[in-house]
Amino acid sequence: MNPYDVLDIDRSADPKMIIQAAARALRERRFSAKEIAVAQKELLDPVSRAAWEFLAFIDLNSLRQPVSLNRLIKAKPIELQRLTIFDEAS
Numbered sequence: 566m567n568p569y570d571v572l573d574i575d576r577s578a579d580p581k582m583i584i585q586a587a588a589r590a591l592r593e594r595r596f597s598a599k600e601i602a603v604a605q606k607e608l609l610d611p612v613s614r615a616a617w618e619f620l621a622f623i624d625l626n627s628l629r630q631p632v633s634l635n636r637l638i639k640a641k642p643i644e645l646q647r648l649t650i651f652d653e654a655s
Contacts, residue, residue, distance in 0.1 A: 568604030568617060571596050576618055583608045 569576065572586040587605040590596060596604075607613040 566596075566604070567620075568607045571600055571604035572608070573615060574608075578608070582607055 572578075572583065572590055574582060578586065578622045583605060587601050590601045590604075593597060607617060
């Protein structure tokens with residue numbers, strides 16, 4: 566789970582804001598205490614935070630959606646044009 570979503574903060578949050586967001590998340594009880602603790606730990610660790618900042622740019626939601634078989638069947642086939650340059654005799 567994305568720690569930025571768990572703590573409801575943006576990527577520019579400093580360590581003090583991360584700790585305050587974790588306390589607020591515990592009060593609101595939207596996530597379990599374990600998920601909040603893991604999110605806080607990941608964002609306070611510089612290496613894991615850099616990894617999450619990199620992953621925040623990638624939108625995986627479009628890849629998680631199942632592809633409809635009907636959409637694939639109804640898709641217009643690609644028409645390939647034949648290259649005549651190879652047919653010419655030298």
